Amino acid sequence: MSILESFSLAVKNILSSKTRTLLTMLGIIIGVAAVIVIVGLGNGLEQYMTDSFSGLGTNTLTVNVMSRGSTRSLSVDEMYDIVEENSDYLDLCSPTVSMNGYVKIGSDTVSSTSVQGVSEDYVDISGASVSSGRNLQYSDMKLRAKVCVIGAYLDQAYFGGSAVGQTLRVGGQSLTVVGVLAQQEDTLEEGSGDDCLYLPYTTASRISGEVSSYVVTVKDENQLDQSVAALENALYEIFSSDDYYTVTSMAEMVETMTSMINILVGVLAGIAAISLVVGGIGIMNIMLVSVTERTREIGIRKSLGAKERYIMQQFVIEAACTSALGGIFGILFGYLLSAAASQVVTRLMEETLAVAPTLAAVALAFGISVGIGILFGYLPAKKAAKLNPIDALRYD
DSSP states (O other): OOHHHHHHHHHHHHHHTHHHHHHHHHHHHHHHHHHHHHHHHHHHHHHHHHHHHHTTOTTEEEEEEOOTTOSOOOOHHHHHHHHHHTTTTEEEEEEEEEEOSOEEETTEEEOSOEEEEEOTTHHHHTTOOEEEEOOOOHHHHHHTOOEEEEOHHHHHHHHTTOOTTOEEEETTEEEEEEEEEOOOSSSOOTTSTTSEEEEEHHHHHHHHOOOOEEEEEESOGGGHHHHHHHHHHHHHHHHSSSSSEEEEEHHHHHHHHHHHHHHHHHHHHHHHHHHHHHHHHHHHHHHHHHHHHTHHHHHHHHHTTOOHHHHHHHHHHHHHHHHHHHHHHHHHHHHHHHHHHHHHHHHHHTSOOOOOOOHHHHHHHHHHHHHHHHHHHHHHHHHHHTOOHHHHHHOO
């Protein structure tokens, strides 16, 4: 008997008992769909995280200085000297001063706005651009000017799109708006990336305290490790210890978080794959029942000269067809669930997050489903092949 004939007979036997076949495939369908959805969710989370961090710049390094207990401290000028001395690796630098407190605009008090003291290079570092007015300038740093640049949300929500030249108050200081940043996100809303305010770091340090962190860009992301090493070596020469500073790479943070997501997805996919094993046990069970029901048929075939390998081939192919059909239905069900999950997650999170299964995950899930069918179909097939034809013919 050829493989094609065995396949044709297997399909015929499967279609002869549709309800039983569907129930048998249920474990495979659920397992394949679950693996596809979980892997797709992992891909969506990874892409969402990458997109979120890309706005901060994967070519940036953040330096935090904790000089308490040290006999040395790091001045802004020293930090700029470090960047200049390592200009082969490092490019732009901006001291940052994070400010706590409220922004007062007229009679309104705004608590959600991110307020930072920065240098004139920070807007370029963050990948933003000025849509009206001007950016902060070097002269603003030197003169400790009471000026600021605001995000598009503040401009539209509180100034009606004409903020340049208007005033607001931060930390009790009156600041003049000299520029408005271009809109960065799809919608303007409170607490978003467009709800921000930047003022000269010299002005911010007078209001809020000393500069304790810096954002530095690297010239070549392919030389990120060398850039980090150059910066750390220069800082070590100043402090003679690495206990008083940290250098954090945004790219490393993205890589670390991606690894964590992949591990979590792998564990969840492994748990979901257990249902594939349960489905395989269901296939083995139904194939054993099928062998019992077709004992007389097997006896007739063996008495007519059918060899054991042909009997085994028949039942293994039938089990593989059942699991493969379950795998196909599982893939279709998985894609439907992924589309539904994308809508649900997006509405719950109010962020665009696509549950995107990969072809590799689909192929792997389908391959495992077929493999499980063959593996769990082997025992019933072997039992059928070993039947004594005389006993089989007597079976009622």
